[in-house]
Amino acid sequence: MITLIKNARIITLDESFRIIWNGYIVVEDMTFTRVEEGEPDQQLIDVADRIRDARGEWLMPGLYNTHGHAAMTLMRGYEDNLPLDRWLKEKIWPFEGQLTREAVAAGRALAMSEMISSGTIGFLEMYHLYMDDFAEEIERVGMRAALTRSVIGLCSREEQDAKLEESASFATRWSGAAYNRIQTMLAPHAPYTCPIDYIERIVDKAEELGLPVHMHLAETKKEVDDYQKIHKMHPLDHLDERGLLTRVPWLFAHGVHLEKHHLKRMSETHARVSHNPMSNLKLGSGMAPLTAMLDQGISVSIGCDGVSANNTLDLWEELRIAVLLQKGLLQKADALSVEQALRMITSEGASALQTGHSGMIKAGEEADFIMIDATSPHLQPEQHIHSHLVYAAKGSDVTDVYVQGKALMENRELLTLDKERTRFEANKEFADILSRVN
Amino acid sequence: MITLIKNARIITLDESFRIIWNGYIVVEDMTFTRVEEGEPDQQLIDVADRIRDARGEWLMPGLYNTHGHAAMTLMRGYEDNLPLDRWLKEKIWPFEGQLTREAVAAGRALAMSEMISSGTIGFLEMYHLYMDDFAEEIERVGMRAALTRSVIGLCSREEQDAKLEESASFATRWSGAAYNRIQTMLAPHAPYTCPIDYIERIVDKAEELGLPVHMHLAETKKEVDDYQKIHKMHPLDHLDERGLLTRVPWLFAHGVHLEKHHLKRMSETHARVSHNPMSNLKLGSGMAPLTAMLDQGISVSIGCDGVSANNTLDLWEELRIAVLLQKGLLQKADALSVEQALRMITSEGASALQTGHSGMIKAGEEADFIMIDATSPHLQPEQHIHSHLVYAAKGSDVTDVYVQGKALMENRELLTLDKERTRFEANKEFADILSRVN
Numbered sequence: 001m002i003t004l005i006k007n008a009r010i011i012t013l014d015e016s017f018r019i020i021w022n023g024y025i026v027v028e029d030m031t032f033t034r035v036e037e038g039e040p041d042q043q044l045i046d047v048a049d050r051i052r053d054a055r056g057e058w059l060m061p062g063l064y065n066t067h068g069h070a071a072m073t074l075m076r077g078y079e080d081n082l083p084l085d086r087w088l089k090e091k092i093w094p095f096e097g098q099l100t101r102e103a104v105a106a107g108r109a110l111a112m113s114e115m116i117s118s119g120t121i122g123f124l125e126m127y128h129l130y131m132d133d134f135a136e137e138i139e140r141v142g143m144r145a146a147l148t149r150s151v152i153g154l155c156s157r158e159e160q161d162a163k164l165e166e167s168a169s170f171a172t173r174w175s176g177a178a179y180n181r182i183q184t185m186l187a188p189h190a191p192y193t194c195p196i197d198y199i200e201r202i203v204d205k206a207e208e209l210g211l212p213v214h215m216h217l218a219e220t221k222k223e224v225d226d227y228q229k230i231h232k233m234h235p236l237d238h239l240d241e242r243g244l245l246t247r248v249p250w251l252f253a254h255g256v257h258l259e260k261h262h263l264k265r266m267s268e269t270h271a272r273v274s275h276n277p278m279s280n281l282k283l284g285s286g287m288a289p290l291t292a293m294l295d296q297g298i299s300v301s302i303g304c305d306g307v308s309a310n311n312t313l314d315l316w317e318e319l320r321i322a323v324l325l326q327k328g329l330l331q332k333a334d335a336l337s338v339e340q341a342l343r344m345i346t347s348e349g350a351s352a353l354q355t356g357h358s359g360m361i362k363a364g365e366e367a368d369f370i371m372i373d374a375t376s377p378h379l380q381p382e383q384h385i386h387s388h389l390v391y392a393a394k395g396s397d398v399t400d401v402y403v404q405g406k407a408l409m410e411n412r413e414l415l416t417l418d419k420e421r422t423r424f425e426a427n428k429e430f431a432d433i434l435s436r437v438n
Numbered sequence: 439m440i441t442l443i444k445n446a447r448i449i450t451l452d453e454s455f456r457i458i459w460n461g462y463i464v465v466e467d468m469t470f471t472r473v474e475e476g477e478p479d480q481q482l483i484d485v486a487d488r489i490r491d492a493r494g495e496w497l498m499p500g501l502y503n504t505h506g507h508a509a510m511t512l513m514r515g516y517e518d519n520l521p522l523d524r525w526l527k528e529k530i531w532p533f534e535g536q537l538t539r540e541a542v543a544a545g546r547a548l549a550m551s552e553m554i555s556s557g558t559i560g561f562l563e564m565y566h567l568y569m570d571d572f573a574e575e576i577e578r579v580g581m582r583a584a585l586t587r588s589v590i591g592l593c594s595r596e597e598q599d600a601k602l603e604e605s606a607s608f609a610t611r612w613s614g615a616a617y618n619r620i621q622t623m624l625a626p627h628a629p630y631t632c633p634i635d636y637i638e639r640i641v642d643k644a645e646e647l648g649l650p651v652h653m654h655l656a657e658t659k660k661e662v663d664d665y666q667k668i669h670k671m672h673p674l675d676h677l678d679e680r681g682l683l684t685r686v687p688w689l690f691a692h693g694v695h696l697e698k699h700h701l702k703r704m705s706e707t708h709a710r711v712s713h714n715p716m717s718n719l720k721l722g723s724g725m726a727p728l729t730a731m732l733d734q735g736i737s738v739s740i741g742c743d744g745v746s747a748n749n750t751l752d753l754w755e756e757l758r759i760a761v762l763l764q765k766g767l768l769q770k771a772d773a774l775s776v777e778q779a780l781r782m783i784t785s786e787g788a789s790a791l792q793t794g795h796s797g798m799i800k801a802g803e804e805a806d807f808i809m810i811d812a813t814s815p816h817l818q819p820e821q822h823i824h825s826h827l828v829y830a831a832k833g834s835d836v837t838d839v840y841v842q843g844k845a846l847m848e849n850r851e852l853l854t855l856d857k858e859r860t861r862f863e864a865n866k867e868f869a870d871i872l873s874r875v876n
Contacts, residue, residue, distance in 0.1 A: 077822030080829065081772035114815035221769065281766030282829070284773070311829035312816050317755060324759070325766075328719030331659065334519035335722070377552035378750050378833075380861050381868035384515030391518065391720070391749035395816075396834035423818050430819035 001049050003027040003405070006040055008054035009374065011385055013061050013346050014360040017339055019385060025059065027367040030179070030404040035363050058372040058385060061359050062121030062401060063315045064144075064349025067214075067253040067274035067303025070111035071104045071127045071134070072096070074430045075308035084220050084283045084309075092308060098436045103429040104130045105137075110426045112141055113417050114313045118395025119370040121403050122353050124274070124303065126150045126187050126214060126253075128163075131170050139178040141416045142408045144368075146353040147174060148187035148214050151202070153194035160198050168205050175211070179404060183354040185251065190216035191235035192223050196242060206248045212354060217252040220285045224257045236262045245269040251352050253303060256280050256288040263289065267296040272352050275344070277322045278312075279305035291326045291335050301349040314395040319345050323390060338386045371400035439487050441465040441843070444478055446492035447812065449823055451499050451784050452798040455777055457823060463497065465805040468617070468842040473801045496810040496823060499797050500559030500839060501753045502787025504584075505652075505691040505712035505741025508549035509542045509565045509572070510534070512868045513746035522658050522721045522747075530746060536874045541867040542568045543575070548864045550579055551855050552751045556833025557808040559841050560791050562712070562741065564588045564625050564652060564691070566601075569608050577616040579854045580846045582806075584791040585612060586625035586652050589640070591632035598636050606643050613649070617842060621792045623689065628654035629673035630661050634680060644686045650792060655690040658723045662695045674700045683707040689790050691741060694718050694726040701727065705734040710790045713782070715760045716750075717743035729764045729773050739787040752833040757783050761828060776824045809838035 003026070010020035012035065026034040026044065034044075045051065072092070079091040115123060122144030125134060131149045138145045149170040151163040164186075171184035186206040188194040194202075199215075206213045218224050218235060227235050236258065239245055250271040258266075266273070275290055293300050302322060304313045319341055326335040350359030358365055374382060378392050401409040408416050441464070448458035450473065464472040464482065472482075483489065510530070517529040553561060560582030563572060569587045576583045587608040589601040602624075609622035624644045626632040632640075637653075644651045656662050656673060665673050674696065677683055688709040696704075704711070713728055731738050740760060742751045757779055764773040788797030796803055812820060816830050839847040846854050 074819055076819065077825030077829065080776065080822075080825050083771040087771065110815055110818055117815055277766075278762060281762035282771065284765045284769045284771035286769050287766050307830075311825065314816065314832070317758075320755075321759060321762070324716060324719035325763075327722045328715075328725050328763075331722045331724050333521040333525065333720065333722035338518065375857075375861055377548055377555055377857070377860065378514075378752065380548055380864040381512055381514065382865055383868065383872075384518075387515030387518050387749065391515065392745075394752070394832055394834055396832055419813075419815070422815065423813060426818040427820055430821065434821075 001029055002047055003050045003052070004040055004044060004048035005052045005054050005059065008057060008059040009385065010035065010361055011058055011060035011389065012361040013342055014362050025361070027405045030366055032361065032363050032365050032367045035361055054371065056373070056375050057399065058374050059361065059369055060372065060389070061346040061361055062368045062370045062403065063119050063345045064301060064353055064359065065115060065120050065123040065304050065313065065315055066251065066301040066349050066352045067124055067126065067276055067305055068111070068313070069127050069306035070108045070123070070125050071099070071129060072306040072308050073107040073111040073114075074103060074426060074433070075306070076311050078308055080282070084285060085222060087283060087309070095433060095437055098433045099129060100429070101130050101133070103433055105133060106422070106425040106429040108134055108137060109417060109422045111307070111313060112137075112143060113414060113419060113422050116143065116401050116408050116414060116417070117398070117412070118314045118316065119398035119401060120313065120315050121368055121370070121401060121408075122349065122355060124148070124214065124251075124353055135174045135177065135182055138182055142181075142403050142406050144181045144353065144355055144403060146183045146185055148185045150187035150189050151194065152189045153198035164202060164205060168209060171211055172209060180356065181404065185212045185214045187214040190219070190223070191238065192227055196238055199239070200242055200244060203244045203247055212249040212251055214251045214253065217255050218257040219254040219280070220283070221257050234259070234262065236265070240265055245271060253305075254280060254285070254288065255293070256286045258289060260292070263292055263296045263298065267298050272299045272301065274303040274352060275300050275322055276303045276305040277325055278318055279309040281321070283309050287325055287329055290322060291330060294336070294340060299348050299351060300344055301352040302344050315345050316393050316395055320391060338390045341390045342386065367405040368403050370398050370402070372397045373399050439467055440485055441488045441490070442478055442482060442486035443490045443492050443497065446495060446497040447823065448473065448799055449496055449498035449827065450799040451780055452800050463799070463807070465843045468804055470799065470801050470803050470805045473799055492809065494811070494813050495837065496812050497799065497807055498810065498827070499784045499799055500806045500808045500841065501557050501783045502739060502791055502797065503553060503558050503561040503742050503751065503753055504689065504739040504787050504790045505562055505564065505714055505743055506549070506751070507565050507744035508546045508561070508563050509537070509567060510744040510746050511545040511549040511552070512541060512864060512871070513744070514749050516746055518720070522723060523660060525721060525747070533871060533875055536871045537567060538867070539568050539571070541871055543571060544860070544863040544867040546572055546575060547855060547860045549745070549751060550575070550581060551852060551857060551860050554581065554839050554846050554852060554855070555836070555850070556752045556754065557836035557839060558751065558753055559806055559808070559839060560787065560793060562586070562652065562689075562791055573612045573615065573620055576620055580619075580841050580844050582619045582791065582793055582841060584621045584623055586623045588625035588627050589632070590627045591636035602640060602643060606647060609649055610647060618794065619842065623650045623652045625652040628657070628661070629676065630665055634676055637677070638680055638682060641682045641685055650687040650689055652689045652691065655693050656695040657692040657718070658721070659695050672697070672700065674703070678703055683709060691743075692718060692723070692726065693731070694724045696727060698730070701730055701734045701736065705736050710737045710739065712741040712790060713738050713760055714741045714743045715763055716756055717747040719759070721747050725763055725767055728760060729768060732774070732778060737786050737789060738782055739790040740782050753783050754831050754833055758829060776828045779828045780824065805843040806841050808836050808840070810835045811837050
C-alpha cells in the first residue's frame with residue numbers, strides 16, 4: 001500500500017527544524033519512504049495506491065501526552081474547587097470506589113476520542129483497574145501508549161507484593177505489543193503513598209525487567225512539607241540517598257516543588273519530567289520550574305493529567321499555558337523558544353514514552369503524522385507557522401491522524417472509535433455512578 | 439419575524455444562574471419574547487416563521503472581549519520573544535508605520551472572523567487609524583463594539599489638541615449607531631505616553647460628552663518604575679491626585695502592577711478593569727491580581743489584547759487561563775468560582791462596553807446568544823455544564839452566533855464576512871507590508 005500526500009506544508013520538527021513549504025510524503029505500509037520538497041514525479045504518481053492533495057493543510061508529527069489517567073475521564077467537571085488532598089479523599093476516591101469495568105471502559109474510550117480528535121497519538125496511562133482491557137483496546141484503536149499498572153503501598157507487605165507482582169506481570173505481558181506501539185513501565189503512585197522500601201522493591205523489579213519507572217513527584221507543597229516532617233528530607237533526596245535515581249530510567253510527573261539541587265541531580269541521572277501545568281494550576285499545586293529544568297538539560301515533555309483536574313486533553317492548550325506561564329512567572333518574554341516548546345509535545349514526548357520513534361517527520365521513520373486545517377482565521381497570516389502551532393492552534397484544527405501509516409481520524413471523523421456510542425456510554429456510566437455515590 | 443428554538447439546554451447566566459435543561463426561546467425581531475422550560479405549545483409553533491430543533495446544543499449568552507486592537511491582527515506571530523517596550527519599538531511600531539487602509543481593513547476583518555467563529559459578539563477596539571471605516575464595517579457585520587480612537591500625547595500641544603478633537607468627533611459621530619450596537623469612549627493610550635495634563639484635558643472632554651475613558655494602566659513593572667522615578671508616584675495615584683478617577687467611568691486595561699490601596703480606590707471610584715492574562719504572560723508583563731480585584735468588588739471583564747501579543751482571540755481560553763492562573767498563583771483551588779468566571783466574559787463584559795445589555799438570556803432582553811455543539815468528547819459527560827464552559831470549552835465548539843436576533847454565524851459558516859476572502863486579503867496585505875519593512 002503506497003500513499004502519496006502532495007502539495008503539503010510539512011512541519012518536519014526534525015533536527016534541522018525545517019519547514020518544507022510545498023512538498024510531498026510517501027508512506028509505504030507503516031513507514032515514510034520519502035519526505036521531499038517540490039512535486040512528486042510521474043513515476044511516483046503512477047505507483048501510488050492513494051493520492052491526496054493537501055493544499056491548505058499542514059502536515060506535522062503527532063503529539064504525546066506523557067502523564068494521565070484516561071480511566072478517570074468520566075470525572076470531568078465533577079469537582080473543580082478542592083485542593084489535591086481533599087479532592088482525592090472527598091470526591092475522587094469515593095467516585096473511583098464505584099467504578100465498574102464498563103465505566104472504566106467508557107472513560108478510556110472518551111479520553112482516546114478526545115486525544116485523537118486533538119492530534120495526540122501517544123499517551124501514558126497510570127492506573128490500577130482493568131489495564132489488560134486497556135491494552136487490548138489500544139491494540140484495536142491504533143494509538144501508542146506507555147501503560148503502567150500503578151500501585152499504592154499503604155497496605156500490608158502481602159498486598160504490596162501482590163500488587164507489584166500484578167504490575168510486573170502486566171508490564172511483561174504487554175511490553176512491545178501492537179507492533180511495538182505499547183510500552184510499559186512500573187509505577188509507584190507517589191512517595192507519600194508508597195513507603196521507600198516498597199519503592200525500592202519496585203525499582204529492583206524494574207531493573208530486573210529492564211523497564212522505566214513512572215511516579216508522581218513533589219506535586220504539592222503540603223505533600224513535600226509533610227514528607228519532610230516525617231523523613232527529614234525531600235522525597236527526591238530520599239530516592240537519591242537510597243541510590244534509586246541511577247538504577248532505572250525515571251519519568252516523574254509534576255515536579256512542582258523542587259529546589260535547584262534537585263534539578264541538577266535529575267539532570268545528572270537523566271530523569272525525565274512530565275510537566276502538567278493545567279492540573280498544577282487548577283488544583284492550586286503551584287507552577288513547576290519548567291525553564292530551570294530545560295536550562296539544566298532535563299528532558300521535559302507535557303502531560304494533561306486526568307481531566308478531573310484539567311479538564312481537557314488538548315495538548316495544544318496545555319503547551320501554550322506551559323510556555324505563557326514561564327514568560328509571565330519570570331517576567332521574561334524570551335523565557336522559552338517555539339522550538340523548545342514544540343519539541344516537548346513531539347520528540348521529547350516520544351522519548352519519554354520509550355516509543356523508539358523520533359517524533360519527527362523524516363524518511364525511514366514510522367509514518368506517524370497529523371494534518372491541520374490551515375485555513376481558519378486564527379492561523380492567518382500563515383507565515384509564522386511554528387509560532388501559530390505554539391500560540392494559536394487548537395485541537396479542533398487537527399483534521400487527520402495517522403499512526404504507523406494507519407488513519408485513526410480523517411476529515412475529523414474518528415475511524416477506530418465510535419463518537420456517538422462513546423458519548424452515550426460516557427453519560428450513561430457517569431449517571432449510574434452518581435446515583436450510587438450520592 | 440418569529441423564530442422558535444426548541445429542545446435546547448439554556449445556560450441563562452441570568453441573576454439566578456439557572457440552567458433550563460430542556461426549554462425553548464422565542465425571538466421576535468430583535469428581542470427574546472419567551473425563555474421557558476419545557477415544550478412550546480401548538481399556538482406558538484403555528485405562528486413561528488422559523489423553528490429550530492436544538493437537541494445536542496447549549497444556548498447561552500454571547501461573549502465580550504473588552505480590550506484589543508483588531509487592526510493589528512495581521513501581526514499574529516510576527517514577534518514572540520520580546521518584552522513590551524522593545525516589542526513596540528523594534529517590531530510593532532515599524533510595522534504599523536507601513537499599515538495602509540487596506541491592510542488595516544484586512545486585519546480587522548480577520549479579527550472579526552476569529553471572534554465570531556469563537557462566540558464573541560462584542561469587543562472593544564482601541565486604535566488610531568481608519569476608525570470610521572471600522573464603525574461602518576461593524577454596522578454591516580452585526581457585532582457590538584465599543585470603539586475608541588486612541589491618542590498618544592508625546593507631541594506638541596497643537597497635535598495633542600488635533601488628536602483629541604478627532605477622537606471626540608469620532609466618538610460623537612458613532613455613539614449609539616447601528617441600533618445602539620456601537621458605543622464609544624475616549625482613550626489616552628497610557629500614562630507613559632500621555633502627559634497628565636493631556637489626560638486631564640481628555641477627561642474634561644469625556645465628562646462634557648458623557649463618555650467613559652479607556653486606557654492601558656500599569657501593564658509592566660518597568661513602565662511603573664520609570665513613571666515613579668519621574669513623577670514620584672504610581673500612575674494611578676497620579677490620576678487620583680488630579681481628581682480624575684471620580685469624574686468619568688474608567689475602563690482600565692491590564693492593571694498588572696497595582697498595590698492594595700489602588701484596588702481599594704478603583705473599587706470606590708467604580709473603575710472597571712479589562713484583565714488580559716495571555717498578553718500579560720506572553721510579553722513577560724506579569725500576572726494581575728484578579729482575585730484581589732474581585733474580592734474588592736471591582737467589575738472585571740476579560741480582554742484578548744492584540745493577537746500580536748496573545749496570539750488568539752479565543753475568549754474561552756483567555757478565561758480559562760485567567761482562572762487557572764489565580765488558582766496556581768495563590769495555591770488555592772477555590773480561588774475563583776465558575777460563576778465569577780462566566781460573568782466576566784458575559785455580563786461584566788456587556789457592562790464594561792456600555793452595551794446596555796445584561797449579557798444574560800432572558801425574556802425582554804435583546805436576542806443576543808450563541809449555540810454550542812455539546813456532542814464533542816471534551817464536553818462529556820454533559821452534567822457539569824458551567825464547569826465545562828470554564829474548563830473545557832473551545833471557540834470551535836460554537837456553531838451559531840446571533841446579535842439582536844440576526845445570525846452572524848450558522849453551523850460554523852460566517853454569514854456577514856467572507857472567510858476565504860478574509861484569509862486571502864490577510865495573507866496578501868501581510869506579505870506586502872513585510873516586503874516594505876524588511
